[in-house]
Amino acid sequence: MHGQMWPSPATAQASVLANDWLLFGTAGLAVAVIVWGLILFSVFRWRRKGQTEGPLPPQFDSNNPLEIAWTAIPLLIVLALFVYTYRAEADVERLAPKPDVIVDVNAYQWNWTFAYQGGPTVQGSFADPPQLVLPLGETVRIVLTSSDVDHAFWVPDFLFKRDAIPGHPTSFDLNPSKLGTYLGRCAEFCGFDHALMDFSVRVVSSSDFNRWRSAHHT
Amino acid sequence: MSPIAEQAVAPPGRSDLLGWLTSTDHKRIGTLYVITSLGFFLVAGALAVVMRTQLARPNSTLVSPHAFNQLFTLHGTAMIFLVVAPFAVGLANFLIPLQIGAPDMAFPRLNATSYWMFLFGGLTVFLGALTSEGAADSGWTAYAPLSEIKISTGLGQDMWIVGVFLVSVATILTAINFITTTFIYRAPGMTMWRIPIFAWEMVATSLLIFMAFPSLAAALLLLFVDRHLGGHAFDPSYGGNAVLWQHLFWFFGHPEVYVLILPYFGVVSEIIPVFSRKPIFGYTGLVIAAFAIAGLSMGVWAHHMFTTGAVDDPFFSFLSFMIAVPTGVKFFNWIGTMWRGSISLATPMLFCVGFLMNFLLGGVTGVMIASPPIDFHAEDSYFIVAHMHYVLGGGSLFAIFAALFFWWPKMFGVKLDERLGKLCFWLLFVGFNVTFFPMHLLGIEGMPRRVFTYPDVGSFPLLNSLATAGSYVMLAGVVAFAWNVVVSTRKRDPVGPDPWEANSLEWWTSSPPPEHNFDDLPPIRSARPVFDAHHPEIAKGGAG
Numbered sequence: 156m157h158g159q160m161w162p163s164p165a166t167a168q169a170s171v172l173a174n175d176w177l178l179f180g181t182a183g184l185a186v187a188v189i190v191w192g193l194i195l196f197s198v199f200r201w202r203r204k205g206q207t208e209g210p211l212p213p214q215f216d217s218n219n220p221l222e223i224a225w226t227a228i229p230l231l232i233v234l235a236l237f238v239y240t241y242r243a244e245a246d247v248e249r250l251a252p253k254p255d256v257i258v259d260v261n262a263y264q265w266n267w268t269f270a271y272q273g274g275p276t277v278q279g280s281f282a283d284p285p286q287l288v289l290p291l292g293e294t295v296r297i298v299l300t301s302s303d304v305d306h307a308f309w310v311p312d313f314l315f316k317r318d319a320i321p322g323h324p325t326s327f328d329l330n331p332s333k334l335g336t337y338l339g340r341c342a343e344f345c346g347f348d349h350a351l352m353d354f355s356v357r358v359v360s361s362s363d364f365n366r367w368r369s370a371h372h373t
Numbered sequence: 374m375s376p377i378a379e380q381a382v383a384p385p386g387r388s389d390l391l392g393w394l395t396s397t398d399h400k401r402i403g404t405l406y407v408i409t410s411l412g413f414f415l416v417a418g419a420l421a422v423v424m425r426t427q428l429a430r431p432n433s434t435l436v437s438p439h440a441f442n443q444l445f446t447l448h449g450t451a452m453i454f455l456v457v458a459p460f461a462v463g464l465a466n467f468l469i470p471l472q473i474g475a476p477d478m479a480f481p482r483l484n485a486t487s488y489w490m491f492l493f494g495g496l497t498v499f500l501g502a503l504t505s506e507g508a509a510d511s512g513w514t515a516y517a518p519l520s521e522i523k524i525s526t527g528l529g530q531d532m533w534i535v536g537v538f539l540v541s542v543a544t545i546l547t548a549i550n551f552i553t554t555t556f557i558y559r560a561p562g563m564t565m566w567r568i569p570i571f572a573w574e575m576v577a578t579s580l581l582i583f584m585a586f587p588s589l590a591a592a593l594l595l596l597f598v599d600r601h602l603g604g605h606a607f608d609p610s611y612g613g614n615a616v617l618w619q620h621l622f623w624f625f626g627h628p629e630v631y632v633l634i635l636p637y638f639g640v641v642s643e644i645i646p647v648f649s650r651k652p653i654f655g656y657t658g659l660v661i662a663a664f665a666i667a668g669l670s671m672g673v674w675a676h677h678m679f680t681t682g683a684v685d686d687p688f689f690s691f692l693s694f695m696i697a698v699p700t701g702v703k704f705f706n707w708i709g710t711m712w713r714g715s716i717s718l719a720t721p722m723l724f725c726v727g728f729l730m731n732f733l734l735g736g737v738t739g740v741m742i743a744s745p746p747i748d749f750h751a752e753d754s755y756f757i758v759a760h761m762h763y764v765l766g767g768g769s770l771f772a773i774f775a776a777l778f779f780w781w782p783k784m785f786g787v788k789l790d791e792r793l794g795k796l797c798f799w800l801l802f803v804g805f806n807v808t809f810f811p812m813h814l815l816g817i818e819g820m821p822r823r824v825f826t827y828p829d830v831g832s833f834p835l836l837n838s839l840a841t842a843g844s845y846v847m848l849a850g851v852v853a854f855a856w857n858v859v860v861s862t863r864k865r866d867p868v869g870p871d872p873w874e875a876n877s878l879e880w881w882t883s884s885p886p887p888e889h890n891f892d893d894l895p896p897i898r899s900a901r902p903v904f905d906a907h908h909p910e911i912a913k914g915g916a917g
């Protein structure tokens with residue numbers, strides 16, 4: 156259920172998010188390598204050998220075209236990144252008009268309740284973290300809240316988290332795209348046993364989901 | 374000396390303990406700030422080493438969850454409120470009057486008041502550890518309702534509120550002093566465009582303090598009222614609002630990040646030119662960039678709240694991206710200063726290069742998490758821990774060491790040992806990167822921050838062990854620094870006014886400076902009057 160280092164996107168939304176990571180990771184690394192290179196080049200190229208001071212180097216202290224360029228170019232880069240990121244976020248946060256499954260998720264110190272609208276309700280215990288069962292390829296609406304302090308619902312393989320804040324329920328959609336079982340955990344520090352506030356997510360086929368749902372119907 | 378300056382000269386001070394306790398001399402108060410913040414640094418660093426030891430292996434039971442939660446709360450609170458910010462305040466106290474050719478700060482008594490409020494505030498936070506339920510344990514962010522009395526029942530949380538409140542009021546008072554001093558007390562010839570970059574950065578920092586810290590003070594007051602007077606401001610079960618705490622806190626908390634870094638932009642902007650033997654490149658651009666960063670940083674607080682689903686992410690994301698532009702300008706200016714210079718890699722310069730290398734990565738990851746889609750995964754994970762330490766540890770802390778090595782001779786009249794200094798640098802540089810680089814990967818892999826333990830899965834054990842090993846190397850670097858202080862103090866090898874052949878006015882007077890700071894001043898015709906006096910053949914005449 157866990158074991159590889161890079162999370163593998165397990166929802167449609169996660170694929171969009173992974174692309175954002177890829178773009179920013181690559182662009183960030185490229186910028187870092189160039190600027191690191193410039194820093195190290197300057198230091199080693201013009202390092203004073205030995206103790207002798209020698210004559211002063213040229214005392215220039217400005218270059219207007221250069222300064223305009225290194226303001227304008229980064230500005231264009233971040234504007235482009237912003238436009239990309241704006242679209243990606245809109246994709247990820249879009250709520251379907253009619254979700255197939257709605258789950259009311261309640262976080263509390265230090266466990267979770269997954270209440271499927273129309274049943275069943277999954278209740279975790281300390282020894283046995285609860286499991287959120289989701290159908291592959293369908294749209295799942297999570298309605299998230301907390302009954303005590305701030306928590307956060309995080310599934311690393313979904314590359315996504317949302318805070319569970321008391322008095323402020325929020326909603327997001329998940330479209331599971333890969334069968335499997337994924338680890339979930341509380342990400343917002345919530346007191347004594349925050350570190351152990353785990354759950355799991357199992358993505359199953361639609362038919363398996365319906366079978367599971369009717370078997371657990373109360 | 375101008376008439377204003379003459380009035381401000383204090384009567385000769387005593388040099389015994391009582392003299393230090395009652396001093397209103399900016400140099401003594403600055404030195405007290407610096408020493409106190411280093412003391413808090415040692416304690417906060419030791420707490421971090423205990424945390425790393427607990428996290429070296431999965432499922433470790435060395436430290437209880439309750440103790441661990443106090444450890445990271447105290448570590449974060451101390452590093453942010455009692456180390457990185459007050460060190461800058463101390464340095465500025467010591468340097469600003471010297472750099473602008475003034476005999477003291479504008480309000481010397483207010484200055485002393487600030488220091489003592491800061492000290493007692495800091496001690497109050499730590500003394501919480503002696504109460505029956507221990508110190509505060511809701512993190513340095515003290516998110517309500519977690520920090521409300523229903524959940525955090527202990528007296529330690531109250532002492533944290535009172536302590537941080539005292540520190541925040543002290544910081545506001547200090548900001549008033551810095552701004553007034555820099556604007557009113559400049560020596561003749563020290564026009565605004567000749568003020569050393571460090572003093573400029575402190576003006577920008579002070580403006581930020583002015584705008585941001587009242588929000589923190591208000592939030593702390595409300596939290597205290599919630600806890601003891603039935604305020605319920607942040608308690609949703611009585612119509613309060615948990616999101617409100619985050620707004621008030623981060624309205625302070627994000628500008629605070631720049632309060633913690635702008636002074637150190639100033640530090641490296643002072644040191645790099647000296648060891649490149651060139652003037653700072655793009656002085657005007659650097660100053661404008663400082664104020665652009667300060668201005669933008671007032672509008673980005675909710676990028677700490679992307680995952681709440683309660684704010685308009687694109688607006689805050691856009692302004693966060695924009696901060697990269699003036700920050701980039703500064704990087705290019707520092708590189709431009711080194712370009713075709715005559716570079717000496719003495720210890721202060723080594724730490725500046727380390728600052729550039731580390732801070733760059735913190736800046737790049739900062740742009741990444743300014744993108745909400747990335748933040749949805751990174752937020753509250755070890756990726757954030759890595760990012761934030763690359764900014765405040767690899768950045769600010771490395772600049773703190775650069776400043777210590779650079780201005781130590783001016784403060785104490787002796788140079789620190791160069792060989793031990795280089796040893797200290799390499800231990801800290803290698804240790805820092807071994808500790809914090811793996812945390813990026815831990816975060817991506819799914820490790821949340823502020824956990825007292827983690828399961829034995831994936832590469833969690835390997836990366837965590839690596840981080841812990843790195844923290845021991847950093848500890849060795851701090852020991853090397855402490856040893857350096859002992860060795861150099863014992864050697865008593867006095868230095869002249871200007872051991873580094875530097876630029877700004879503090880290097881004109883003796884080391885350490887006399888009580889009244891200057892017997893005379895050189896003509897001030899550019900941003901580096903001491904250099905001009907020593908190189909009349911190059912000095913710019915007239916308008917400069």
Ligand SMILES: [Cu+2]
Pocket residue numbers: 262263265305306307341342343344345349352
């Ligand atoms: Cu939680």
